Amino acid sequence: MDTRRALLDALGDGPVSGPALAADLDVSRAAVWKAVESLREEGFAVESTPEGYVAPDDPGYSAAGIEFGLDAPYAIEYHARLPSTNDRARDLATEGADGVAVVADEQTGGRGRLDREWVAPSGGVWLSLVTRPDVPPARAPLFTLAAAVATADACREAGVDAHIKWPNDVLVGGLDGEPDSDADTEGRGGRKLAGILTEMQGEADRVSWLVAGIGVNANIGSDALPPGATSLREELGDPVDRRRFAATLLERFAALAGAPDRMDRILPAWRERASTLGRRVRVDTPNGPVTGTAVDVESPGTLVIDTDAGPRRVHAGDCEHLRDAGD
Template sequence: MNETRRSILGALDDGPISGPELAEGLDISRAAVWKHVEELRDAGFEIESGGDGYVLAGVAAYNGPAVEYGLDAPFTVEYYDSIGSTNDRARELATAGVADVAVLADEQIGGRGRLDREWAAPAGGVWLSVVSRPSIAPARAPLYTLAAAVATTRAAREAGVDARIKWPNDVVVPVDDTAYRKLAGILTEMEGETDRVEWLAVGIGVNANIDTADLPESATSVRAEAGDVDRRVFVQRLLEEFDAYRTDLDAVVPAWREHALTIGQRVRVDRPSGELVGDAVDVTDAGALVVETDDGRVTVSAGDCEHLRPV
């Protein structure tokens, strides 16, 4: 967001303020104040003019400036009404050296999940990719995926959804002891060397204000579970939680365990080395799943996990 417009919004936070007071405080002309106010109105900020000056009545928009306003996390938001893939754009920004940017879209027309699976991303959802340049070893990169899962789960629970986490990267809503419907998915991509991460692009897709008729049968949405959510506030809370955990990676796994649906479940994990069946008993400090099998405990760092009914 333009710094002058950010300063105007900050001044409006303290109550009504006149054009001349804004001009003097920002060292710009009154005409410039009027122009910036009009641009803020065009961006969806409901700024009213009265006898006491300008008043911010509300923020109805869902776009970059609206999400940045009041966001308690150091992200710049790049918004699109429609985009092929927010992760593709995030990779472009990352390779150009950018950091701490959140690419946000109302809809994706080329969304994808793990293993390049198609991901339905219609208008009304939260389609978001966050670019980070952390000073960590590649072995700790999976914690960013778990952090995103925790952040998404917390934002969904604040919206009234009984959200839980299915290892490693799905946010789901339980139906019964073993069944669930998918609410959100996470796809993390990275570039780095053997000893360090160059960048991470964490893609988060949430079925927010979407009718279940527009989703696969195995999916659900915030709308279906708890009614429509203010997506601007939802994204802010998600980014704030993600920022808190990416700066405190030691807190990620305990928080993940707190919301985990997978721990305690009978699971089948499809791995590159073959299928594994057993009881999920824990996750390691690096985010790997620990499975108790008939032949002993096995630690799984990657794979597709399915919950099974108990034997």
């Protein structure tokens, strides 16, 4: 562990003296001082007291702020502005990076599925996580489901009852008893809070690297949101702590997908948070639309639809929630 991260971890337990930390890490006191100054330059205002160094009351939304207290094995690379966190994460992946979350306050060239524009102004949580999972490419879609679960859980911890529409749209509202009369949300299944775009490179038998790009409308005002979308701030009436939100998301992702032996948890967790299962749906696929009742999701993310002609398994497509007869 580098001195900077060790200092952040130590600060989480209270005041820590420079000499004690230098002895614990077997580094010089000058190296500790350099780490302290580096944190201060990032805006993480470490205070010097007679008892030692003390963490700031408000760690702030920054690399150090997100890493402070983070219970997940990821380093944070923070930018005030980037064209795309996914593009930056992909560059890091090709350079050999692993376990790095690229975070930006604002994206100027974000994109979603099918190269659709993704509005990403200041105030959102825009992050892309680089990982190198030891799994075959056929299992890569599970990481997209894990990212959706992690995002929904972070929204719920923030106080918004989010749910997932297959495969990875994180929504609020639009459930039974919560009709969305807005024409912009008709068929969507609710108001969109977040989206996920996963990219990977691999060989026949293993994934070389994977980037899970996650965009969350956190503290975005209604005037900056596209039709049919909402934000955590709009739903709650108050802004959320983006630092804690990002940390919760990363911790939940690590708990689900941080190791191959944990991945059997992903599908049950996704099913529990999904609003698509049990609903009549229409999925537009490259081979034409499939309409029926969504009954299950199978590994690595295949939607099982009960149609008039029998069960159909859909691997990819745009999913629309339909109104049941009599609704």
